[in-house]
Amino acid sequence: VNCVDYFTGGDRPFLISGADDRLIKVWDYQTKHCVHTLEGHAHNISAVAYHPELPVILSASEDGCIKMWHSTTYRLENTLNYGMERIWAIGVMKGGNSVAFGFDEGVAVVKIGREEPVASMDSSGKIIWARHNEIQTVNVKSLGAEFELVDGERLPLAVKDLGACDLYPQSLKHNPNGRFVTVCGDGEYVVYTALAWRNKSFGSAMEFAWSSDSNDYAIREGGARIKIHKNFQEKCSLKIEYTVEGIHGGALVSVRGADFVCFYDWDEGRLVRRIDVGAVREVIWSDNGELVAIAGDASFYILQYNRAAVEASFASGAEVDDDGLEDAFELVVEVPEKIRTGLWVGDCFIYNNAAWRLNYCVGGEVTTLFHLDKPMYLLGYLAAQSRVYLIDREFNIVSYTLLLSLIEFKTLVMRDQLGEALGLLAQIPPEQRNGLARFLEAKGLVQEALEIATDQDYRFELAIQLGDLDTAADIANTLDTPAKWRQLGELALSRGQLQLAHDCLEKA
Numbered sequence: 001v002n003c004v005d006y007f008t009g010g011d012r013p014f015l016i017s018g019a020d021d022r023l024i025k026v027w028d029y030q031t032k033h034c035v036h037t038l039e040g041h042a043h044n045i046s047a048v049a050y051h052p053e054l055p056v057i058l059s060a061s062e063d064g065c066i067k068m069w070h071s072t073t074y075r076l077e078n079t080l081n082y083g084m085e086r087i088w089a090i091g092v093m094k095g096g097n098s099v100a101f102g103f104d105e106g107v108a109v110v111k112i113g114r115e116e117p118v119a120s121m122d123s124s125g126k127i128i129w130a131r132h133n134e135i136q137t138v139n140v141k142s143l144g145a146e147f148e149l150v151d152g153e154r155l156p157l158a159v160k161d162l163g164a165c166d167l168y169p170q171s172l173k174h175n176p177n178g179r180f181v182t183v184c185g186d187g188e189y190v191v192y193t194a195l196a197w198r199n200k201s202f203g204s205a206m207e208f209a210w211s212s213d214s215n216d217y218a219i220r221e222g223g224a225r226i227k228i229h230k231n232f233q234e235k236c237s238l239k240i241e242y243t244v245e246g247i248h249g250g251a252l253v254s255v256r257g258a259d260f261v262c263f264y265d266w267d268e269g270r271l272v273r274r275i276d277v278g279a280v281r282e283v284i285w286s287d288n289g290e291l292v293a294i295a296g297d298a299s300f301y302i303l304q305y306n307r308a309a310v311e312a313s314f315a316s317g318a319e320v321d322d323d324g325l326e327d328a329f330e331l332v333v334e335v336p337e338k339i340r341t342g343l344w345v346g347d348c349f350i351y352n353n354a355a356w357r358l359n360y361c362v363g364g365e366v367t368t369l370f371h372l373d374k375p376m377y378l379l380g381y382l383a384a385q386s387r388v389y390l391i392d393r394e395f396n397i398v399s400y401t402l403l404l405s406l407i408e409f410k411t412l413v414m415r416d417q418l419g420e421a422l423g424l425l426a427q428i429p430p431e432q433r434n435g436l437a438r439f440l441e442a443k444g445l446v447q448e449a450l451e452i453a454t455d456q457d458y459r460f461e462l463a464i465q466l467g468d469l470d471t472a473a474d475i476a477n478t479l480d481t482p483a484k485w486r487q488l489g490e491l492a493l494s495r496g497q498l499q500l501a502h503d504c505l506e507k508a
Helices: 307-316 404-414 418-422 430-442 446-452 456-466 469-479 482-494 498-507
Strands: 003-006 014-018 023-028 033-039 045-050 056-061 065-070 076-081 087-092 098-103 106-111 119-121 126-131 134-139 160-164 171-174 180-185 188-193 199-204 207-210 216-222 225-230 233-237 246-248 253-256 261-264 271-275 282-285 291-295 300-305 329-335 339-345 348-353 357-362 365-371 377-382 387-391 397-401
Touching: 014 045, 014 056, 023 045, 023 056, 056 087, 065 087, 119 171, 119 377, 126 171, 126 387, 171 207, 180 207, 199 216, 207 246, 216 246, 225 253, 246 282, 282 339, 291 339, 291 348, 339 377, 348 377, 348 404, 357 404, 365 430, 404 418, 404 430, 418 446, 430 446, 430 456, 446 456, 456 469, 456 482, 469 482, 469 498, 482 498
Parallel strands: 003 045, 045 087
Antiparallel strands: 003 014, 014 023, 023 033, 045 056, 056 065, 065 076, 087 098, 098 106, 119 126, 126 134, 134 160, 171 180, 180 188, 188 199, 207 216, 216 225, 225 233, 246 253, 253 261, 261 271, 282 291, 291 300, 300 329, 339 348, 348 357, 357 365, 377 387, 387 397
């Protein structure tokens, strides 16, 4: 025997050993029995380790290979070989995902697992997260109305234990109405009631996805086997003839391939549309099912879903080819940014990008809200507080202001309901008006932008753009700078307003 390591979880009296017989053995040190034997190395075992954070056993050998085994199922998950000859040491970091390996010819440090915390927030502000196998909850509304929320500051929330989970959670997600929470991991899923944390349903699945109406869900059992359930009863299966990379829920079932994503309806699993996008990482639907964001490696795309055209085509019984229905989606905008996490508030898509900026996008117009000083992941948005909530990998919760009236204004403009949008101006602070004016200008509504802008330099530029000489002259009188007089004088000259041009150029 060359090496041993103790299980750090505390709930199992286990240790592992590695020896010259090329085997890794898991022992119960109370009964002194061998629980399991792991085989696969081609030479002596030189180092073994239980990972302190993840359900992983690491083994290293003089064959130059590192193997990663699941500590519950004992399944071989991965094999690594860095070509640096024999391995002699493994170092794991408590509280992190980094692992170091010592070779004959150097050292390799790798990250395993995921940085993003396993957490979910419902529409009422209740957050549930998994800390290893333990499930905990906090409620942002427990702070009370008198508590002053400060942008970017950690919230002092009381953590409550809900109980333990039978499997190691790799994903955790509320259904849209917040009644149930699904935990997926170790090739299984369990649906719990959100309040009492009671087991409602369970089964085998590599992935799990909820539909928008909370009654349907899809599971991927492995490979290309995807089943749709309704009210916890199996309803149908998808006919998949390609390698599946992942599934997502929403208004339609989204199935990721290597360089495309296919959308299927929940009722009968019929193909709606195949969209070719390289390296799709995430598919995020708006609550009303009208918009969807598809996140790629370098860009994300926002598409409009034409539900009426799809339902009409299915009702007519028309043949659908391998690409689906051409009229099902229309591209709204492509944004050349890689997103980490994202969510919808109405027609507004909130996301944080690879540079850890918190942005939002309405109708193709991207606005930066805040620059985050460390990696944070979006949880949800509470309209009553006009705040968006984020979490870091240490389960600290912070929030930032994003006015609902601001989102509603831009959404109404995008829907050509300008009158209703202007009616919301009284609810929007004056310091936000210039941002709205720039949004209106980008949409071609320059006159309306001039009416609501408060910055005089910007108002002057808008007046010049409109050719509104009287308004521009009033602003030039207020600002009284040579550059403004010269700019106005040249415009007046081009319009044949010789007296105004003379006066302006004299003052310039």
